[in-house]
Amino acid sequence: MEKQKRTRKYVTMKQVLSLKDQRLKEKDRLKPKRKENNDPRALKESSLTPFLLLFLQYNTQLCLAYHILLDTKFIKFLFKAKLDLVQLVMGCLYAKCIPHITDCVMAETEKLGQKHRVVLKIDKEPRLERLPHTHKATYVDDCLVQRLTQHRCYVVTPVDQDLERRIRKTPGVPIMYISNYRCNTERIPHGYGAPRF
Template identity: 70%
Template sequence: MGKQKKTRKYAAMKRMLSLRDERLKEKDRLKPKKKEKKDPTALKEREVPQHPSCLFFQYNTQLGPPYHILVDTNFINFSIKAKLDLVQSMMDCLYAKCIPCITDCVMAEIEKLGQKYRVALRIAKDPRFERLPCTHKGTYADDCLVQRVTQHKCYIVATVDRDLKRRIRKIPGVPIMYISNHR
């Protein structure tokens, strides 16, 4: 005994209620209003997004050596796994002086991770890292980094998090640094 083959029905439509069906309420029986056609002679208005003055042809003029790099929690963890010295590998990547910056939210996130990530916490407390104070409520690091980057376009964001990279790519003129293949 083999399987019975089901034949597909071609050009089958979903069944629809007629407008005279008694199950429909009175207000639903009204036919939908047709959209008004736009006048072709009228002037067309477009909404063009305003880019900040620091961007000239999508190139960020505020970026320059020494580079300020906002570091995310998972970037530190992945650099430990890949056995990379953070500051040295940043300088090798950009061929210039780099100042890794860490926000209070990222520090709080590393501290919350507990004893397992004590090496990451020790790296984050390195005196070469610049601490950036946060004024907002909550300690969600991704929102903090996105907010800081939208306000000031002078940062490079170092992260391995896919969602954060996707959010930052929507902001024009903000470069992303990430770790792949141990570099």
């Protein structure tokens, strides 16, 4: 038996005139809606995105002297790429930046051994401020997440994806990362001095 050739049948549709078409009579046309601009402050508030409003609602502790909480892997990456931390961060945020290192990060770099002794010298640099930890364990991820939930005034630099997922669960915490030898930030509103791209 031979196969029958089947052709597709296309549906013909009626053309519909838009309500702004000139062929319609004046009474049938759609009239444009006019907006009343009485209050200029109302326009500025409405132009803010809802995400920005949520961010400001959750995190009001950020200020223009940004406090940056460093991770061990971020410091190792800076050393491998031969980048200066303070210049890189200040070039991204266009504001004064204060990098912080917790005792857990220092303990983790000490555990790396002689292979990473130059990273230890970077950690002991006088431009970096030391933060004492209040818990007993020396696991860095737990320390960073605990500090972020208590104080949301930090910009965090995670390289590990698991740590990044844990940080994203706390609302209003900005994340900094490096791509193409440049520093970029996520979740910083423009009202706090972040650059507009």
